[in-house]
Amino acid sequence: MFKSFYGLTLNPFDKSLAVKHAFNSKDHKNMLDRLNYLQKTRGVGVFTASPGMGKTYALRCFADTLNPNIAELSYICLSTVSINEFYRQLCLELGLEPLSRKADMFKAIQERVRYLLKEKKKTIMIAVDECQYLDTRILRDLKMLTNQDYDSSDYFALVLVGLPHVNNILAKPVHEALAQRVVVHYNCEGLTKEETTDYVYTRIEAAGGARSIIEEPAIHAISGYSNGAPRIINSVMTNALLLGAQLQKKTIDSEVVLAATNNLILG
Structure with missing residues (x-):
């Protein structure tokens, strides 16, 4: 309409x-x-x-830039699963047949990422979204998956994406070994007032x-x-455009925006 x-x-x-x-905000560019950098060095990034700050969208934009012959991003967003279900997801993402035993899937995953890097010169990046919901045992196993050749090589990049309290989770003693493997860490702060103006006009x-x-x-x-x-911002603007059209207002003003935000608050 x-x-x-x-x-x-x-x-x-x-x-x-x-x-x-995509709007190239400070957060977007930094991500x-x-x-x-993580694609080139491998290791763990948080x-x-x-x-709603755009972290998953930035992942999508990044994946779109990858040359599939030299790098691939495997994306897992279902993090509220058991450890066996997580391994099955990971196997499927890597083109492997899920097995019945966790130990067998662990070995198959390590061999797969090693083969792709060593033989095919292809870097695998495994992105786990909503990682704040991951079971402690999964985080512990992710640390062990990165441990290859007596912990002397990183054969893939692990990208952990989640809410800020992920930092508190990683700070726990049980995850100290995983936290020590983090080579990249970034927290998105959101668009500034100036960036919001540019974002709206650009879109x-x-x-x-x-x-x-x-x-x-x-x-x-x-x-x-x-x-x-x-x-x-997207929700408010969509509502403001709908209201503006209904009211036959060629220019959306603060009054329309206020009505749009009230609609969102009231649901």
């Missing part, structure tokens, strides 16, 4: 927007830089952020719209409400 009213070719705040339209322009669709003070109101979380 609002697309034709505002002259947009698509919803610029839909989460399925092509990665070519990509560190993921690229990326944390509050919900509108990507959909063929004009900046005049929304007033800058209205964007500042969104920035304050969202605390820089792109997911919340």
Whole structure:
């Protein structure tokens, strides 16, 4: 409904927007830089952020840049599973047939990543999203999976992505050995006020719209409400566009944004 009213070719705040339209915020750039470093060095990387800050989207953008002949990102998002179920997921991601015994799957996974790196010159990156939900035994086994050739080589990169309290989990004595293997650590802080303004305008322009669709003070109101979380910004803007079209307002102002945020709060 609002697309034709505002002259947009698509919803610029839909989460399925092509990665070519990704906004290069400080957080986004820092995550990509560190993921690229991790691809080259391997080892363990930890990326944390509050919900909706764009960490998973950054992973998707990074995966899109990889040359499949030299690197591959395996993505696991179901972290609330048993240790055997986790091993089965990992086997499937690596093109292996899941086995009945954990020890056999452990050995097969280690041999697979070693073969791909040594023989095929291909780096495997295993990304585990929502890692704050991982069972302690899984985290312990992930540490052991990285231990090859008497702990002298890293044959794959492990990317742990989750909420900030992941840091508290890794700080526990039981996970000290895993924490010591972390070579990259980054916490996303969200978009600044200036970045939020650029983000909104960039997305509108990507959909063929004009900046005049929304007033800058209205964007500042969104920035304050969202605390820089792109997911919340997207929700508010989508609601604001819907309301603006219903009210026949060619320019979205702070009043429309306030109504849009109230709609979200009330559900």
